[in-house]
Amino acid sequence: MASFYSVNTSQIQPITRDDSKQDYLVSVPCSCKDVNGTVGYFYDTVYKVKPGDTFxxxxxxxYSGQAWQIATEEQLFVAGDTITISLVCGCLEGAGREVVTYTVQDDDTLTKIGELLSANVREIEDLNEKMTKNPNYIDIGWVLFVPMGKRPVASEAPKEGKKHNLPIIIGIALFVTLLSMSMVVLLLIRRKRNLRKIRGDLEAVNGSPSANKISLQSQFLQDKYMEGVASIEFERPLTYSLEEINEATNNFDESRKIGEGGYGTVYIGVLKEREVAIKKMKFSQSKEFFAELKALCKIHHINVVELLGYARGENHLYLIYEYMENGSLSDHxxxxxLKGHLPLSWTARARIALDAARGIEYIHDHTKARYxxxxxxxxxxxxxxxLGAKVADFGIARLVERSNEEQVVATRLVGTPGYIAPESARELQMTSKTDVFSFGVVLAELVTGQRALIRNSQEPDMMKSLVSV
Incomplete structure (x- = not known):
């Protein structure tokens, strides 16, 4: 643990929870810096990349999901390289108290968090007003800034000069842009035992009464990794056996690979005489797996990629989609x-923009539930x-209630730097307008041919957003 965070063991302090399970506070010095166009408080550590690693x-x-990622991060992940990992830090303006950046864990409540860190619940609410409009509801993966009271009894990290040690918690997945303040933090590392534990995230999804439904009491219930999985009703997707998936991809032959990213590897295959795209995901990505199932089994539109089915294996989960012959817009x-494509004509670019806009409009305004x-x-x-366009990858999509007012999703910061609306980064909130901002960046790429993050000509080691050019 100490080597991953580039600290001495004296900087690590165990904290025992009420359930007798152990977390850890790690004292690290954070500083205000610009990390690829995002100004905030970060702590840098190093990691040696191993074969097969992804960011x-x-x-x-x-690192419990708290590393700050840039758009090109996966391209920089080369086995054998030693790379810098920037971890986000939490802080409190105008106060000498320690503030923990805490990631919500299973069964957490504000009261339990307050007791764990000797914090006042009202102060937690005040410091997280954007995320605790309903303080009785917090979700796993949310990041909360917790003004810590008296430090739990244990050996404290050594002090150097005028530096101070303040706490941050590394929990599940979390990317945060912070205000400009001069602080140092502690990292609370979630117990290793839970890093490999898969929490089922399936909620009941009601389908159209006229649809031909297949009600699945998920077979994952029998798997020890799939806790709390609820029933789900699918209108169209079918379940496939692992044997069918292996046969379709020639046992996931490398020659069948057509894409790879943070949420899985995609292969081309043939199922029932139809070309399909099969995404292979680790069990640790079950949250994204279920998010796509919940969304795409209810969304059917000509400009949204169709989900055809799913499968499971010993260590992996699989999603089966319609195959898109011309790959991604980014490739074009x-x-x-270099990727075997001709440059897009202006007519093709205009059509792609309209198709993508229709797909986004559909999930926002023309479904029973807004996504x-x-x-x-x-x-x-x-x-x-x-060259017809379809919106894909609903692994981090969120359902919101439809009402007369814009529904706000309190969230950890997700998405891809360069496409994230500034107010979403500042306030940790997302609405349908957030997607509109991201689509605006896509339009800028269509017009200019440049990437969402480009090299800063004045500071070659830095990246800046295309929309700020």
Whole structure:
């Protein structure tokens, strides 16, 4: 643990919870800096990349999901390299008290968090007013800033000069942009035992009465990793056996691989004489797996990629989609010749923009339940044989209630830097307008051919957003 966070063991302090399970506070010095266009408080550590590592996989397994990611991070993940991992920090303006950046865990309440860190619940609410409009409801993965009272009894980290030690918690997945303040933090590391534990995140989804439904009492209930999985009704997707999936992809032959990202690897296959795209995901990505099931089994539109089915194996989960022959919009905009594509004509670009806009409008305004996609970008807009566009990858989509007022989703900061609306980064909130901002960045890429994050000509080591050019 100490090596992952580049600290001495004396900087690590165990904290025992009421359930007798153990967490850890790690004292680290944070500083205000610009990390690829985002100004905030970060702590840098180093990690040596191993074969098969992905940025999100390492972030979740070793850093509890709190590493700040840039759009090109996966491209920089080369086995054998030693890279810098920037971890987010929490702080409190104008106070000498320690503030813990805490990631909500299973069965947490504000009262339990307050007791764990000797904090006042009212102060937690005041410091997190954007995320605790209903203080009785907090969700796993949310980040809360907790003004800690008396430090739990244990050896404290050594002090150097005028530096101060303040706390932050590393829990599940979490990316935060912070205000400009001069602080140092502690990291509370979630117990290792739970890093490999999969929490089922399936909620009941009601389908159309006229639809041909297949009610699935999920077979995952028998798996020890799938706790709390509820029943779900699918209108269209079918369940496939692992044997069918292996046969379709020739046992996931490398020659069948057509894409790879933080949420899985995609292969082309043939199922029942139809070409399909099969996403292979680790069990640790079950949250994204269920999010896509919940969303796409209810969304059917010509400009949204169709989910055909799913499967499970010993260590992996699989989602089966319609195959999009021309890959992603990103492939056609950025170095198309290297990927076997001709440059897009202006007519094709205009049509792609309209198709993507219709898909986004549909999930916002024309479904029974409104969805916020939260990761609209060129690599999540796929093109069919005729260059028709469809919105894809609903792994972090969120359901919101439909009302006369804009529904706000209190959230950890997710999405891809360069596409995230500034107010979402500041306030940790997302609405359908957040997707509209991201789509605006996509339009800028369509017009200019440049990426969402580009090299700063004045500071070559820094990146800046295309929309600020």
């Amino acid at each position: 999100l996989g390492v972030s979740r397994e070793f 905009l950025h170095d198309p010749a 916020v996609h939260r990761d609209i970008k060129t690599s999540n807009i796929l093109l069919d044989q005729g």
